[in-house]
Amino acid sequence: MTGTRTFFVGGNHKMNGSKSMLESLCTGLNEQVEKKDNVKVFIAPSYPYLDFVNNKLDLNKIQTSAQNCYSEAKGAFTGEISANMVVDLGIPYVIIGHSERRNVFNESNQLITKKTKYAISLGLTVILCLGEHLADRQNNKTEKVLDSQLEDFKSFSADEWKKIVIAYEPVWAIGTGVVASPQQAQDTHVYIRKWIAENVSKDVANQTSIMYGGSVGASNCSDLSKQADIDGFLVGGASLITNDFVTIIKSATPKTF
DSSP: OOOBOOEEEEEEOOSOOOHHHHHHHHHHHHHHOOOOTTEEEEEEOOGGGHHHHHHHSOTTTEEEEESOOBSSSSSSOTTOOBHHHHHHTTOOEEEEOOHHHHHTSOOOHHHHHHHHHHHHHTTOEEEEEEOOOHHHHHTTOHHHHHHHHHGGGGGSOHHHHTTEEEEEOOGGGSSSSOOOOHHHHHHHHHHHHHHHHHHTOHHHHHHOOEEEESSOOTTTHHHHHTSTTOOEEEESGGGGSHHHHHHHHHTOOOOBO
């Protein structure tokens, strides 16, 4: 099987933003982003602004993502939003398993798997975040950590995997200004693709887009995007700055397999 993997560029706004800032950002992105084959762009604002942003963006070029969702359709879960609500707003993406959800809010691998399976069942595309801490990298435990985070996904079908985009984000590079070198990122992406080939199938491995995240900016995106197994970027702070985010989007380099 041959084809071209989709290159995803996503902006994770985390707990940042305001209506005025987002209106300006959406206007700038609508004007400057050009639609390209095999490239998909999205931004993930904070929950209160999801519908606002979804109505401001030119959805033919840029789409909206939720930053998280829960594993149940509805109920007594104060502060959560359900995948059903995301779907109801017409939003196609949701980020699940971000390191801040894992480490600040203590979400387990099992919960992340459950949330992913439910979101996929409703037709959402899940941006599934993986990544190791600095101590894991220094002690050569990166692969062991990734194995544990992916373990429960062995049971997912090929059709379910079609709705998963991996985002590899080394925790030591998120918001620190420290970026994995292009070779470090490439090597880890190769390992993740190898894991999918061995535990799911070679076809799924070839087709699965693997984004990189961790202090991606306008100055380093070009070198990273050239790597054979980097299929996109999950961008933090730089996604709040229109010109920087546009530069990152323009660096998109879809890969054939």
